[in-house]
Amino acid sequence: MGALVLAAAVAIGIITPPALPAEATDPMEGYLFAYFAGEGTADGEQIRFAVSRGNNAIEYDVLNQGRPILVSTVGTRGVRDPHLLRKLDGSFVLIATDLRIYGNGNWDASQRTGSRSIVVWESTDLVNWSAPRLQTVADATAGNVWAPEAIWDPSLNAYVVFWASKIYSTSDPSHTGNTYNKMLYATTTDFRTFSAPSVWKDPGYSVIDSTVIANAGSFYRFTKDERGTGTSSPCGKFIIQERSTVLTSTNYTFQRDCIGQGSVGAGEGPTIVKSNIENRWYLFIDEFGGRGYVPFTTTDLTSGTWTEVANAALPNNPRHGSVMPITRAELLRLAGATTQVAPTLGNTSMRATTAGYTNFYWRHRDYVGVTAATTSSSSTVEKLDSTFTVVSGLANSSCASFRSRNFPDRYLRHYGLALRLDTATTATANADATFCAVPGKSGTGVSWRSYNVPTRFIRHYNSALYISSSGGTNAFDSTTNFNADVTWAYSSPWG
DSSP states (O other): OOOHHHHHHHHHTTOOOOOOGGGGOOEEEEEEEEEEEEEHHHHHHHEEEEEEEEEEEEEEEEEHHHHHHOOOOOOTTTTTEEEEEEEETTTEEEEEEOOOTTOOHHHHHHHOOEEEEEEEESSSSSSBBOOOEEEEOOOOBBBBOOOEEEEEETTTTTEEEEEEEEBBTTTTTTOOSOOOOEEEEEEESSSOOOOOOOOOOOOOSSEEEEEEEEEEEEEEEEEESSSOTTTTTTTTEEEEEEEEESSSOOOEEEEEEEBBBTTBBEEEEEEEEOOOSSSSEEEEEETTTTTTEEEEEEEEGGOOOEESSSSOOOOOOOOOEEEEEEEEEHHHHHTTOOOOOOOOEEEEEEEETTTTTTTTEEEEEEEEEEEEEEOOTHHHHHHHOOOOEEESSSTTTSSSEEEEEESSOEEEEEETTTTEEEEOOOHHHHTTEEEEEETTTTTSSEEEESSSSTEEEEEETTHHHEEOTTTTTSGGOSSSHHHHHEEEEEEEOOO
């Protein structure tokens, strides 16, 4: 469909969004985080994924041990600023900046004669992705196309794709003059054909990195003020919040500026997501040159007031990306969930299979989950502490929960990623105390996947029990011996 035909179709409203597939109407039970890692390494400007620990929007585990999931083979062969979108037909699109700075990148040249295209991937399941393709969205007056994002606009019956470009005069085809970045947008229904671009935000100075979220009939836009911080621009290098009831309006109402100031040294690449479980929003701001993404939160989107979140657990140095809610089925698929096996119910002692530790068993000590050598000469209490009753999972009957043999009101539960004995009196505690059996990751025995943090398995590390993810940021997420350390054998109960 050509741009003029598209515009006509949108105008008369004949493009009807298809119905969502059944899976996409399931409740959201997690988040997928797409990001890049910066220009400091050869593969830093490629796309990485992390998934949340259940419905926790500020704690994530990396996929593929933190290595790139999507690699560009088109354009500059570098991709930055990935944006995820669940389309109306239930499929997915990821769009990103076609830009490579690592090696011999030049920031000025990339804004004068840089790419005028975006990189596009498509998927039906978030695991299998199309080959990347370049889609030109800006005309020859643009020097760059940076940080593309997209959102469905029901009033236009089309997706609105927006990005930042420096626009040069038609009398300056070599782009040698001085200009600044503005926010532009175009419409599309298929991410292949786009309308001619229009200026969306031009305050008379450089702005980049807009992101938008819809709520209660309004669109909230967050944009980086690209000016240097100084007397004339005290909010330069921080985030502006605006609001409009019309997505493509060029006259948004100002709400707040300087967002992030006082918490981050400078901020860009904002991305926002609403909590799946409460009336709360999370705004992630990229502290470029510093920590990467830093999360902020509010329960009142109209206020423009954001508070930094303490104790977030994000991937190492995550740079400008996006966070998208996902269903449990999607979370499990991304986590690489294998076919479950039925747990063996009843009393058991769970033995380690790692070489050199095959006489170590799960044990609780002062209600803390540990591993320790248990033998026929161990005390009666030690033997009881090394014995659990496997029962149907408290949160899911196809999985299992481990009830203490000598404290039968307590179950083995993860808390702060460590295992401990606890009473199970809440839905959260029940989920934390539920583990799903899968074939042992070392090829024998059984591995126990956390029910609500499916990227993590019960592992022994330095004689303690954790739920661990291979390649994560904690010491107990080490890839060394991971498969062996998360593989266990049912044994005759000691107690």
